[in-house]
Amino acid sequence: MAEHTGNQGSVLSRRHFLAGAAAAAGLAATAGLAGCQPSADTGASQGAASAAGDTRWSWDTAPDPVSEDRIVETIEKDVVIIGAGLAGVAAACSASENGLSVAVVEKMGEPSLRGGAFGSVNNRYWREAGVEVDVEEIARDWIAQSGSRCNEANVWNYLRRSAEGIEWLCDKLEANNFTIMLLACGYKGPTYPEYYGCLQFKDSENNFGAMFAGKVLIDESNANGAEYFFNHRAEQLERDGQQITGVVASCEEGYRRFVATKGFVMATGDISGDPEMCEAFAPIMLKCAASQYTPTGANTGDGQKMGMWAGAKVQDYAYSPMIHPQQFTALSNGNFLHVNMRGERYMNEDTWCQGRSLNVLDQPDSQGYCWAIFGGDRWLQDSIDTLDEGGGMFWDFHRHHYNDPPTGAEWWEGCISSGMEQGMVFKADTLDELAEQTGLPASALKATVDRYNELCAKGVDEDFGKRSVMMTPITGAPYYAAQFGPAAMVAIGGLMVNARSQVWDENDQLIENLYSIGNCAGGLYGTDYPLVVPGNSLGRCVTYGYLVGRELAGIE
Incomplete structure (x- = not known):
C-alpha cells in the first residue's frame, strides 16, 4: 500500500x-x-x-x-478524500478505478473499519433467494422513523442505488474468495418493520466484517495508484x-x-x-x-x-x-416482561430495538439497563414460535441467516449461561429470591408479574397494547431476570x-x-437511526463512496 x-x-x-x-x-x-x-x-x-x-x-x-x-x-491530485473509513476507501476505489489520481488523508495510523452488516434494497442475492421488497413501503417507513426530518431526495437516491453500490463491492469480494450471506435478522411487527436486504461477508479464513471487506477496497485502490x-x-x-x-x-x-x-x-x-x-x-x-x-x-x-x-x-x-441493546445481554425479547429498577412495567415490549433502547434510558433510577423477566415452561417455545412475528436485535440471532434452521434451546441456554457467568442474568426458585438477587423491590416485582399474567390470561394487554401473540405468561420457576440496555454506537x-x-x-x-x-x-436520517433496512449505515457508506467516485470521474 x-x-x-x-x-x-x-x-x-x-x-x-x-x-x-x-x-x-x-x-x-x-x-x-x-x-x-x-x-x-x-x-x-x-x-x-x-x-x-x-x-x-x-x-x-x-x-x-x-x-x-x-x-x-x-x-496535487484529481481527488482528495479526507478519512479512511469505509466510505472513504470505497470512494478511493471507485475514483481510482475510473482513472482519477487519489490521495486519502487519514489522521489515524490505519484505516478505521468496523461493523459487519451491509444493508441495501433488492440486491441480486436476495432476489435470487426469491425475496423482493416494496421500495415505496420502505421509503414511507424510513421517513416516518426519521420523524419526517430527512431529505427525501437523498433517501430515495439511496434506496434506488444501494443495490448497485453493494453489488459493486460484492463483485470485488467474490473475486477475492469471499462468501456472501443473507442476514435475516429484523423486527417483523406491524410498526417499525425491518425489511430483508442485509448482507454479511466472510473471507476464505472465516473472517467477518468491514475490516476485511474494506481491505479489499484499499488493496484495489492502491493497485490503481x-x-x-x-x-x-x-x-x-x-x-x-x-x-x-x-x-x-x-x-x-x-x-x-x-x-x-x-x-x-x-x-x-x-x-x-x-x-x-x-x-x-x-x-x-x-x-x-x-x-x-x-x-x-x-x-x-x-x-x-x-x-x-x-x-x-x-x-x-x-x-x-x-444505540443498540447490546451492552448487556441479548435477552430482551418482545414476548418477555420488561421492568425498570423500581420493578415496574413501563412499555409495550413488542417493538424495534431502538424503541427498547430509548425507553431504558428514560426510566427513573436508570443505571443504563432494565430487566427482562421470564420463567416457567412456555417462554422458550414461545420465543421460537413467535420469531416470525417478532424478531429484531437480538431475538432472532439464533436464526442468523436466511433459511437457517433455528438453533432454539441451544442458543437461549447459551445466552443464559454466559449471562450468569458475567453477573447479568439471575435465576431463582421464587420471585422473592429473584428480587433479592437483582435488588428489585420484591413487592413491586410480584405485583407487576401478577398483573402481567392476568393480562396474558385475558389475551388483551389493557396497559400497553402489546399484541396478544406476544403475551407469554410467567408460569413459575425457574424465574429469570436478564439485564439489557443500549450501547452508544454512532451519532x-x-x-x-x-x-x-x-x-x-x-x-x-x-x-x-x-x-x-x-x-x-x-x-439521510432524522431523529432516530432507522432500521428499516438493517445495516444501512455501512450500506450507505459503500453506496455513496461508489457513487461519488463515479461523479468525480464524470460518469454520473
Whole structure:
C-alpha cells in the first residue's frame, strides 16, 4: 500500500459557531444528560450568547490559517478524500478505478473499519433467494422513523442505488474468495418493520466484517495508484468563493497541503468520539451506560468542524443516535416482561430495538439497563414460535441467516449461561429470591408479574397494547431476570448535501467541489437511526463512496 506517516498534529482551534449549528446546539442542550449536564438555563441562553458573539463550544472559533513557512509540501491530485473509513476507501476505489489520481488523508495510523452488516434494497442475492421488497413501503417507513426530518431526495437516491453500490463491492469480494450471506435478522411487527436486504461477508479464513471487506477496497485502490497518507490529521479547509482550494493536514514533518483538481470528499465519520459534540448534537448518546465506539481517537467530528469553519451548512436538528441493546445481554425479547429498577412495567415490549433502547434510558433510577423477566415452561417455545412475528436485535440471532434452521434451546441456554457467568442474568426458585438477587423491590416485582399474567390470561394487554401473540405468561420457576440496555454506537449527521453528495453552504449555494459521504453527511436520517433496512449505515457508506467516485470521474 502506498502510504505516508506522521504524527497527528495540534489540537483543533475555534471560531464563532455558525448560526444554524448554534440553534441546533441550543435545542440539544435542553435535553437531560448523564455525567455532563449543563445548567438549567444553558439552552435558553444559547441564542443570546451567540447573538452577542460569545462562544460556548470549543469549535466556536476557527483556526488561524497555517502560515506558508510551516507547509512542507503541497500534493496535487484529481481527488482528495479526507478519512479512511469505509466510505472513504470505497470512494478511493471507485475514483481510482475510473482513472482519477487519489490521495486519502487519514489522521489515524490505519484505516478505521468496523461493523459487519451491509444493508441495501433488492440486491441480486436476495432476489435470487426469491425475496423482493416494496421500495415505496420502505421509503414511507424510513421517513416516518426519521420523524419526517430527512431529505427525501437523498433517501430515495439511496434506496434506488444501494443495490448497485453493494453489488459493486460484492463483485470485488467474490473475486477475492469471499462468501456472501443473507442476514435475516429484523423486527417483523406491524410498526417499525425491518425489511430483508442485509448482507454479511466472510473471507476464505472465516473472517467477518468491514475490516476485511474494506481491505479489499484499499488493496484495489492502491493497485490503481491511490496514495494513503496515514497519521495526517486534516485541520482546515481553504476556501475561495464557491470552491475549496485545499486542505491542510498536520503531520510529523509539519503540515502538508493537499490540492484537488476535481473535488474534495469529506468522509471523516460521526461525532461519537467527542463528548462535547454529542452534548451539542446528540445528548442521548451520553445517557448510555457505555460506548462501543471504535477506534479510540477517530470519529470526533473533524469533518463537521472543518465544514462549519468553511461556511458549510449543517443540519439544524439533532443527529441520529444508533444505540443498540447490546451492552448487556441479548435477552430482551418482545414476548418477555420488561421492568425498570423500581420493578415496574413501563412499555409495550413488542417493538424495534431502538424503541427498547430509548425507553431504558428514560426510566427513573436508570443505571443504563432494565430487566427482562421470564420463567416457567412456555417462554422458550414461545420465543421460537413467535420469531416470525417478532424478531429484531437480538431475538432472532439464533436464526442468523436466511433459511437457517433455528438453533432454539441451544442458543437461549447459551445466552443464559454466559449471562450468569458475567453477573447479568439471575435465576431463582421464587420471585422473592429473584428480587433479592437483582435488588428489585420484591413487592413491586410480584405485583407487576401478577398483573402481567392476568393480562396474558385475558389475551388483551389493557396497559400497553402489546399484541396478544406476544403475551407469554410467567408460569413459575425457574424465574429469570436478564439485564439489557443500549450501547452508544454512532451519532450520524453533519454537512448538508444534495443527492449527488455535494455540500451546501449557509446561503444554500453549492460549494462546487466539496462532497460529504458516510456518517459525516447530514440529511439521510432524522431523529432516530432507522432500521428499516438493517445495516444501512455501512450500506450507505459503500453506496455513496461508489457513487461519488463515479461523479468525480464524470460518469454520473
